[in-house]
Amino acid sequence: MATSQLLNDANIDHAIALNRYANGKAQTLLPYMREIVQYIEVRLGREGETIATQKALNKVKFDTSKKLNSIYSNWESDEFDPVLREVVKNELNFQDETIRATVDGYTPVLPPQKDALSAANNRPLLIGSKGGSISFGKHTTKWKPEEVARVSDLIESGFRNSLTTQEITRSIVGLKSQRYADGVLNVSRANIYSMVKTSVSHLSSSAKSEFSKQNSDLIIGERWISTLDVHTTPICADRDQTVYLFSEYGQNYPRPPAHYNCRSTMAPELNPEYSFLTESRTRPAVADGKAEQVPGTQGYYTWLKNQPKAVVDDALGPEKSKIFRNAGLSPSEFKAAATNQFSQPLTIEQMSQKDKKISSYLQKQG
Numbered sequence: 001m002a003t004s005q006l007l008n009d010a011n012i013d014h015a016i017a018l019n020r021y022a023n024g025k026a027q028t029l030l031p032y033m034r035e036i037v038q039y040i041e042v043r044l045g046r047e048g049e050t051i052a053t054q055k056a057l058n059k060v061k062f063d064t065s066k067k068l069n070s071i072y073s074n075w076e077s078d079e080f081d082p083v084l085r086e087v088v089k090n091e092l093n094f095q096d097e098t099i100r101a102t103v104d105g106y107t108p109v110l111p112p113q114k115d116a117l118s119a120a121n122n123r124p125l126l127i128g129s130k131g132g133s134i135s136f137g138k139h140t141t142k143w144k145p146e147e148v149a150r151v152s153d154l155i156e157s158g159f160r161n162s163l164t165t166q167e168i169t170r171s172i173v174g175l176k177s178q179r180y181a182d183g184v185l186n187v188s189r190a191n192i193y194s195m196v197k198t199s200v201s202h203l204s205s206s207a208k209s210e211f212s213k214q215n216s217d218l219i220i221g222e223r224w225i226s227t228l229d230v231h232t233t234p235i236c237a238d239r240d241q242t243v244y245l246f247s248e249y250g251q252n253y254p255r256p257p258a259h260y261n262c263r264s265t266m267a268p269e270l271n272p273e274y275s276f277l278t279e280s281r282t283r284p285a286v287a288d289g290k291a292e293q294v295p296g297t298q299g300y301y302t303w304l305k306n307q308p309k310a311v312v313d314d315a316l317g318p319e320k321s322k323i324f325r326n327a328g329l330s331p332s333e334f335k336a337a338a339t340n341q342f343s344q345p346l347t348i349e350q351m352s353q354k355d356k357k358i359s360s361y362l363q364k365q366g
Helices: 005-027 030-045 054-102 113-122 143-160 167-175 184-214 234-239 272-277 302-305 309-316 318-326 331-339 346-353 357-365
Strands: 221-227 244-245 265-270 282-288 290-295
Touching: 005 054, 005 221, 005 244, 005 265, 030 054, 030 167, 030 184, 054 113, 054 143, 054 184, 113 184, 143 184, 167 184, 184 221, 234 302, 234 331, 272 318, 282 357, 302 309, 302 318, 302 331, 309 318, 318 331, 318 346, 318 357, 331 346, 346 357
Parallel strands: none
Antiparallel strands: 221 244, 221 265, 282 290
């Protein structure tokens, strides 16, 4: 197989741009959230100092749920629904352009956008509890009833606990002095932001895989590329630089997102006859707020091995950091010991059972 660092670099840069795009699309929610805040303040204010009766409570909950559902639906149709088509179209065009620019004389087959979008809709996200799957369609629709119910339930709770309408409003909206971070609507905002970012990652990786499948004479697999910084999750750290060959995995291999708000990406692995494209280049990494360039094929734990204690502590936590730095494990040995077969992180006790060096180190510490 052949790894083109030009393609790797292009896909890393594209992933950064895609993350900015996702952030921008998520922030389109803010005017709609302000509309919700204004409605909550006015609607609860109409009840006077308290919600007087069960009948009044039912009417407040009905009106509020109806209004929030309408506002969220407007955001969904105006801002979010177009994302599905935009990301797929952009990803297919990006892969087409980068392959044409990198592999001289090769003319890629561009899959129809509707087929790529259908593949994304039909491929589940593996971001459930303990690696369980979630329907992409459910992921992009369940948020609305959940966030509407979140506010409705808080109104019910406030009524049952004899809170004033002002107190209920404050618990929903939050305090200005806290920049509204303490209100339940801030939870809704964060959840919807996460939904948007995770959806963009899923759509991008699905379209990329469809492109790779249509050009399997050139692209024989995909390489997982994670972000090199302390915020990278154990599952993405474990998968960094792993190559999934179609001949070995078919179309059943992990793709981003590996979790909510995942920043990982994939890059095409080429047929060995294109080994002349495997020039040595670098990839970006960030530690202690400072950016650096490291060898392009350097994996996450190899990068981490070269970082100071404070960075390792931040990335792994103090106890696992001690093991990583002092137990005599190579980066690959720690990687093998740190996760299970689903790339889920193991506890220190489970790591000790899995690796003799860790067990010996911990016994000496005890």
